[in-house]
Amino acid sequence: MFMPRAGLEALQTYSVADTDWAIRLDANERPTDLPPAVKARIIERLGLLPFNRYPEISAQSLKAVIAAEFGLQAANVLIGNGSSEILEALCFAYGGAGRSIVYPSPSFSMYGIYAKLADSQPVPVALQADYTLDADKMLTAAEQAAAGVILLCNPNNPTGTVMPPEQIEYIAANTRSLVVVDEAYHEFYGRTAVSLLGKYPHVAVARTFSKAYGLAAARVGYLLASEAVAGTIGKVLLPYNINALTLITAETVFGMRREFAGSLAETSRERERLTAALGAVAGIHVYPSQTNFLLVKSEQAPELVARFRRRGIGVRDFSAAPGLAGCIRIGVGTPAENDAVLEVAAG
Numbered sequence: 001m002f003m004p005r006a007g008l009e010a011l012q013t014y015s016v017a018d019t020d021w022a023i024r025l026d027a028n029e030r031p032t033d034l035p036p037a038v039k040a041r042i043i044e045r046l047g048l049l050p051f052n053r054y055p056e057i058s059a060q061s062l063k064a065v066i067a068a069e070f071g072l073q074a075a076n077v078l079i080g081n082g083s084s085e086i087l088e089a090l091c092f093a094y095g096g097a098g099r100s101i102v103y104p105s106p107s108f109s110m111y112g113i114y115a116k117l118a119d120s121q122p123v124p125v126a127l128q129a130d131y132t133l134d135a136d137k138m139l140t141a142a143e144q145a146a147a148g149v150i151l152l153c154n155p156n157n158p159t160g161t162v163m164p165p166e167q168i169e170y171i172a173a174n175t176r177s178l179v180v181v182d183e184a185y186h187e188f189y190g191r192t193a194v195s196l197l198g199k200y201p202h203v204a205v206a207r208t209f210s211k212a213y214g215l216a217a218a219r220v221g222y223l224l225a226s227e228a229v230a231g232t233i234g235k236v237l238l239p240y241n242i243n244a245l246t247l248i249t250a251e252t253v254f255g256m257r258r259e260f261a262g263s264l265a266e267t268s269r270e271r272e273r274l275t276a277a278l279g280a281v282a283g284i285h286v287y288p289s290q291t292n293f294l295l296v297k298s299e300q301a302p303e304l305v306a307r308f309r310r311r312g313i314g315v316r317d318f319s320a321a322p323g324l325a326g327c328i329r330i331g332v333g334t335p336a337e338n339d340a341v342l343e344v345a346a347g
């Protein structure tokens with residue numbers, strides 16, 4: 001019979017509004033295109049690519065340069081079509097039917113979708129009122145649900161809050177589930193769980209090129225893990241999952257990542273400027289953020305979103321999402337874009 005697999009009818013298609021805002025602050029992207037020297041080098045290298053050939057089957061050369069940066073081996077690295085692909089793959093590999101996947105809430109909304117795609121039970125664990133994590137609550141939930149995977153997002157999207165490294169180690173030391181730390185915003189924060197990899201073979205760290213390194217268009221991310229975990233997750237990734245254009249692009253960006261230091265520092269400065277100025281507006285509460293976005297709370301959230309949109313500014317309205325009543329996520333843009341945000345917020 002012509003019928004989809006059981007469970008799919010309940011699954012919502014992930015979709016975000018694809019509006020062409022004059023000022024796009026709704027997807028946590030880098031606000032400007034790549035540094036010109038980096039883009040020129042990519043285009044030069046793409047010009048030399050034989051387009052008729054398949055890419056390297058398992059992205060070995062990109063794995064090798066990433067591994068070297070962390071003092072790891074290529075066998076400790078997986079490359080994905082966005083870190084999204086890897087997060088989904090690890091739910092397939094360590095979740096599956098009859099298992100569960102535990103993650104904080106509110107956090108990245110895709111975690112629940114990946115869990116369902118893998119036929120696993122999604123187990124969201126509520127963060128505290130200030131959006132910090134109660135590690136014991138997380139561990140108890142994982143224990144009770146016999147979780148295959150604990151997903152942690154650090155810094156957390158969309159709240160911008162962080163979990164100190166000691167807290168992540170505490171979770172790792174007290175569970176036998178695979179603990180995955182999604183560090184999509186690492187470059188704006190600086191601290192990392194990578195040093196836990198040597199001590200805990202059941203810890204893995206996911207990173208992306210989509211945010212700080214401005215490669216959202218290319219779709220590329222990676223996972224650092226023990227050889228056993230990387231090998232297992234690698235079984236559910238398709239061969240040739242990363243195309244040759246993306247491989248060249250990511251390798252060039254990774255090799256030239258020092259070129260991004262100035263713009264990363266500017267984003268952090270602008271984030272602090274926005275935090276202070278938005279926080280001074282009556283009726284707006286700003287959560288402290290270690291990322292390239294801010295979560296703000298207002299009793300007039302729908303009106304505020306409407307005012308941004310009238311001005312051509314796209315922001316992400318979370319005011320109807322669980323645990324995020326009245327909240328809006330605003331990306332840190334260029335200084336001029338942030339000025340526009342401040343003008344609108346000040347009314």
Ligand SMILES: *Cc1c(COP(=O)(O)O)cnc(C)c1O
Pocket residue numbers: 028081082083084085108153157182184207208209210211216219220221
């Ligand atoms: C943006 C984001 C990702 C996905 O990044 P891609 O590499 O573009 O797939 C993963 N996790 C979090 C928390 C994100 O915000």
